Amino acid sequence: GAGVSQTPSNKVTEKGKYVELRCDPISGHTALYWYRQSLGQGPEFLIYFQGTGAADDSGLPNDRFFAVRPEGSVSTLKIQRTERGDSAVYLCASSSTGGAYAEQFFGPGTRLTVL
Amino acid sequence: GIQVEQSPPDLILQEGANSTLRCNFSDSVNNLQWFHQNPWGQLINLFYIPSGTKQNGRLSATTVATERYSLLYISSSQTTDSGVYFCAGRSDSNYQLIWGAGTKLIIKP
Numbered sequence: 001g002a003g004v005s006q007t008p009s010n011k012v013t014e015k016g017k018y019v020e021l022r023c024d025p026i027s028g029h030t031a032l033y034w035y036r037q038s039l040g041q042g043p044e045f046l047i048y049f050q051g052t053g054a055a056d057d058s059g060l061p062n063d064r065f066f067a068v069r070p071e072g073s074v075s076t077l078k079i080q081r082t083e084r085g086d087s088a089v090y091l092c093a094s095s096s097t098g099g100a101y102a103e104q105f106f107g108p109g110t111r112l113t114v115l
Numbered sequence: 116g117i118q119v120e121q122s123p124p125d126l127i128l129q130e131g132a133n134s135t136l137r138c139n140f141s142d143s144v145n146n147l148q149w150f151h152q153n154p155w156g157q158l159i160n161l162f163y164i165p166s167g168t169k170q171n172g173r174l175s176a177t178t179v180a181t182e183r184y185s186l187l188y189i190s191s192s193q194t195t196d197s198g199v200y201f202c203a204g205r206s207d208s209n210y211q212l213i214w215g216a217g218t219k220l221i222i223k224p
Contacts, residue, residue, distance in 0.1 A: 042214030056210045100145045106158040
């Protein structure tokens with residue numbers, strides 16, 4: 001079956017622009033997570049959705065970052081007024097449930113470069 | 116929250132060698148996963164192993180939850196095993212996986 005997919009695979013933008021990153025979770029997975037990975041580091045949590053609602057957005061760095069999952073499947077991470085420090089690989093993961101024991105599966109990531 | 120430490124940070128081996136990677140966590144976890152991040156950045160699930168031992172081909176993993184550590188064993192290394200190996204854990208008090216800094220493995224032909 002299909003895994004987690006993310007589009008675009010690469011995004012280059014200019015400082016101050018708005019970007020949207022898309023995640024398609026594994027079909028039937030109710031939980032969806034966004035992480036961000038900088039070079040040479042492990043991923044850092046951004047936000048967790050259970051169904052349509054954001055159950056934990058404590059990892060979003062500031063109010064320029066926002067994410068939605070309107071129908072409980074596809075999610076979009078939105079970044080306003082991008083800054084050079086936002087450059088990173090943005091990873092999406094999904095799990096069958098949001099429970100603590102659920103295994104998370106990751107997409108290939110979107111590499112964001114802010115010039 | 117929990118903290119995850121991985122060792123060694125870097126490992127360089129000849130093809131055919133065996134290796135052991137370690138993951139220590141500061142508090143109890145109920146979800147422990149091992150991943151391989153290949154040179155293209157894709158995170159590949161290796162093991163979901165909150166406790167016990169699992170094997171998959173040349174790879175095996177053991178988690179001793181009561182002592183808060185997990186080990187990943189790679190036998191008869193191949194050049195395609197190169198990459199960064201991460202462990203990540205999750206506790207009851209949060210939804211996110213907490214990650215170690217990774218072990219960068221280089222297998223030389």
